[in-house]
Amino acid sequence: MADRMKGDPQSALTPSQQARLDIREGRHTGTTRGFALGHVQCNLVILRQALAYEFLLYCQRNSRACPVLEVCDTGDPEPRRLAPGADLRTDLPRYAVYRQGERQPDLTDIRDLWEQDFVAFLIGSGITFDLALERAGVPTTRDRWVLRCTLPTEPAGRFRGPMVVTMRWLTPEQAITAVQVSARFPFNHGAPIHVGDPAAIGADLANPLFGPPVDKVRDGVVPVFWACGVTPQEAALAAKVDLMITHAPAHGFITDLEADKFCLP
Amino acid sequence: MADRMKGDPQSALTPSQQARLDIREGRHTGTTRGFALGHVQCNLVILRQALAYEFLLYCQRNSRACPVLEVCDTGDPEPRRLAPGADLRTDLPRYAVYRQGERQPDLTDIRDLWEQDFVAFLIGSGITFDLALERAGVPTTRDRWVLRCTLPTEPAGRFRGPMVVTMRWLTPEQAITAVQVSARFPFNHGAPIHVGDPAAIGADLANPLFGPPVDKVRDGVVPVFWACGVTPQEAALAAKVDLMITHAPAHGFITDLEADKFCLP
Numbered sequence: 001m002a003d004r005m006k007g008d009p010q011s012a013l014t015p016s017q018q019a020r021l022d023i024r025e026g027r028h029t030g031t032t033r034g035f036a037l038g039h040v041q042c043n044l045v046i047l048r049q050a051l052a053y054e055f056l057l058y059c060q061r062n063s064r065a066c067p068v069l070e071v072c073d074t075g076d077p078e079p080r081r082l083a084p085g086a087d088l089r090t091d092l093p094r095y096a097v098y099r100q101g102e103r104q105p106d107l108t109d110i111r112d113l114w115e116q117d118f119v120a121f122l123i124g125s126g127i128t129f130d131l132a133l134e135r136a137g138v139p140t141t142r143d144r145w146v147l148r149c150t151l152p153t154e155p156a157g158r159f160r161g162p163m164v165v166t167m168r169w170l171t172p173e174q175a176i177t178a179v180q181v182s183a184r185f186p187f188n189h190g191a192p193i194h195v196g197d198p199a200a201i202g203a204d205l206a207n208p209l210f211g212p213p214v215d216k217v218r219d220g221v222v223p224v225f226w227a228c229g230v231t232p233q234e235a236a237l238a239a240k241v242d243l244m245i246t247h248a249p250a251h252g253f254i255t256d257l258e259a260d261k262f263c264l265p
Numbered sequence: 266m267a268d269r270m271k272g273d274p275q276s277a278l279t280p281s282q283q284a285r286l287d288i289r290e291g292r293h294t295g296t297t298r299g300f301a302l303g304h305v306q307c308n309l310v311i312l313r314q315a316l317a318y319e320f321l322l323y324c325q326r327n328s329r330a331c332p333v334l335e336v337c338d339t340g341d342p343e344p345r346r347l348a349p350g351a352d353l354r355t356d357l358p359r360y361a362v363y364r365q366g367e368r369q370p371d372l373t374d375i376r377d378l379w380e381q382d383f384v385a386f387l388i389g390s391g392i393t394f395d396l397a398l399e400r401a402g403v404p405t406t407r408d409r410w411v412l413r414c415t416l417p418t419e420p421a422g423r424f425r426g427p428m429v430v431t432m433r434w435l436t437p438e439q440a441i442t443a444v445q446v447s448a449r450f451p452f453n454h455g456a457p458i459h460v461g462d463p464a465a466i467g468a469d470l471a472n473p474l475f476g477p478p479v480d481k482v483r484d485g486v487v488p489v490f491w492a493c494g495v496t497p498q499e500a501a502l503a504a505k506v507d508l509m510i511t512h513a514p515a516h517g518f519i520t521d522l523e524a525d526k527f528c529l530p
Contacts, residue, residue: 053318056325057336061346068325081326081419154346186451 015039016083016256020091023254029093029108031250034141038131040188040257042069042082042122043229044092046110046245047236049074049117054157058235059123061154065163065231067124067187069255075116082255088120094248101240106248113245123229124188125252126166128259129181138178143169145211146230146249150202151193153231158239164230165193165203167214169221178224185259194225201225210249280304281521285348285356288519294358294373296515299406303396305453305522307334307347307387308494309357311375311510312501314339314382319422323500324388326419330428330492332389332452334520340381347520353385359513366505371513378510388494389453390517391431393524394446403443408434410476411493411514415467416458424500429493430458430468432479434486443489450524459490466490475514 013021019036022028032041047055052074059066070082077088089111097104097113107113130140144166151163166189170178175195183191194201203223205214209230236244247253278286284301287293297306312320317339324331335347342353354376362369362378372378395405409431416428431454435443440460448456459466468488470479474495501509512518 053321056318056321060321060325060333060336071322071325 014256016254017085019254020083020086023093024087024090026108032093032252032254033127033130033250036254038259039128040069040082040255040259041125041127041252042255043125043233044088044095044245044247044253045121045123045232045236046088046118047121047241048115048243049119051236051241052119054159055121055232055236058153058156058159059121059232061156062163062227062231064189064193065153065227066229067189068121069124069187070122072120072122074119077114077118077120079120079122079253079255082122082257083253084256086253088253089114092247092251092253094251096246096248098237098241098244098246100242101237110245118245121232122253122255123232124185125229126182126189126226127250127252128188129185131259132181132184133178136177136181138170138174138181140168145205145214146209146228147214148204148207148209148234149225153235158241159232159235161231161235161238162202163193164209164228164234165201165225166228167198167203168224169218170224171221175222175224182226188259189226189229192224193227196222198223198225279521281348281519282350284519285351288358289352289355291373297358297517297519298392298515299395301519303524304393305334305347305520305524306390306392306517307520308390308498309353309360309510309512309518310386310388310497310501311353311383312386312506313380313508314384316423316506317384319424320386320497320501323418323421323424324386324497326421327428327492327496329454329458330418330496331494332454333386334389334452335387337385337387339384342379342383342385344385344387344518344520347387347522348518349521351518353518354379357512357516357518359516361511361513363502363506363509363511365507366502375510386497387518387520388497389450390494391447391454391491392515392517393453394450396524397446397449398443401442401446403435403439403446405433410470410479411474411495412479413469413472413474413499414490418496418500423504423506424497426496426500426503427467428458429474429495429499430466430490431493432463432468433489434483435489436486440487440489447491453524454491454494456491457489458492461487463488463490
């Protein structure tokens with residue numbers, strides 16, 4: 001598998017291997033949204049080993065927002081279960097680096113930063129069910145925002161803070177379909193956590209973390225909210241940990257796992 | 266909630282609170298199978314903090330067998346999320362104590378053993394979906410075994426070993442129903458891992474860990490296998506950790522969570 005990732009022309013790459021190779025070699029530099037569609041995509045969080053237990057516990061206590069799909073062995077950048085042969089230091093198109101809670105310039109390769117006490121967490125992303133939504137008639141390419149809300153998370157050690165949510169505007173029919181489709185992905189946030197009035201969960205429409213300014217009044221559509229995998233990053237930021245490396249928003253990690261086959265890890 | 270657990274006659278206890286009180290005060294001493302039916306039941310594993318990260322990681326890597334529903338804070342015997350006010354040192358009817366992998370005499374109260382570096386893990390049990398199976402016409406009170414098999418688990422640190430499975434003999438119709446029903450409980454082992462020939466997964470019919478001797482040949486029924494929450498206990502035993510305390514088989518912890526409502530933790 002590792003040999004195939006090196007680009008041996010004799011062996012065919014699977015779509016996810018090809019996608020990661022294109023990212024590693026700089027041919028794909030943009031968002032992974034819509035890229036290698038149908039594969040489970042993950043959010044990346046890298047922390048030092050000293051924080052790993054508390055962070056894993058925080059994710060366990062908030063598994064709807066933070067479904068952990070793989071934790072690499074300490075010091076190992078290869079996700080051996082979800083993408084054997086891949087390298088989490090090179091195979092995402094863009095990385096966000098935070099020191100003491102302050103975002104540093106983004107990087108496209110973090111090999112120079114890697115240390116032996118780093119632990120890489122892969123957390124399920126809602127992008128995973130985009131293809132299933134599309135197939136069921138729910139559009140996924142627009143009208144989507146990442147927002148802070150006031151729903152609390154369950155703390156663990158130094159990690160705590162409000163939930164981050166993904167919001168989509170959907171017609172009532174699309175909303176009902178979207179509940180059913182996303183519920184089939186319990187390890188990628190699952191069904192929505194709220195539908196209707198954004199104020200009921202204190203959704204901060206004025207300051208989206210991702211997406212254009214939110215148009216508040218729409219006719220014939222209802223806002224639908226999912227717990228979002230950005231939640232644990234926000235908690236780690238608020239804790240001002242000395243170093244955290246994540247994927248840049250919408251620049252996730254493409255696994256070998258096909259979303260259609262994804263049932264339980 | 267804690268006050269209500271003290272048995273204040275002025276306040277009504279919920280069925281799960283009453284069940285735990287009966288256990289704590291010695292009125293219920295037997296199996297929890299069929300007791301407070303319809304509530305999520307958990308397997309208990311208590312280990313020292315020094316092992317907590319590796320154990321939690323082992324569970325994450327084998328979540329089908331080891332669905333972690335709650336991890337208490339270090340030194341805290343109260344499962345604040347699943348049963349506020351409960352005490353994991355007294356609220357299970359029987360405890361198994363292992364030192365260096367050797368089982369000691371069972372206890373009905375572990376307050377004298379409790380230390381400040383203990384971490385309690387609650388792991389989802391298949392007993393949780395017994396009521397749903399019964400309602401759907403699948404009998405749950407007999408023909409059930411806990412067996413070792415040869416399917417490997419994904420190691421984490423010192424924890425490794427084969428999967429433990431629960432086996433039931435079911436008619437083909439019951440088996441199909443049981444797949445559908447248990448799949449609705451993805452955080453309590455979910456759907457079966459195998460149906461049919463026990464040899465295909467190396468199920469050790471000759472030496473059941475729980476249940477009577479297995480009658481190998483049956484007409485008109487098929488064996489159905491689920492990943493079992495005893496798996497992580499077996500891994501910890503094989504690792505010969507200095508001290509592990511668990512529930513005694515079929516003497517689990519009754520949570521306040523109603524199984525019918527259980528979707529995501």
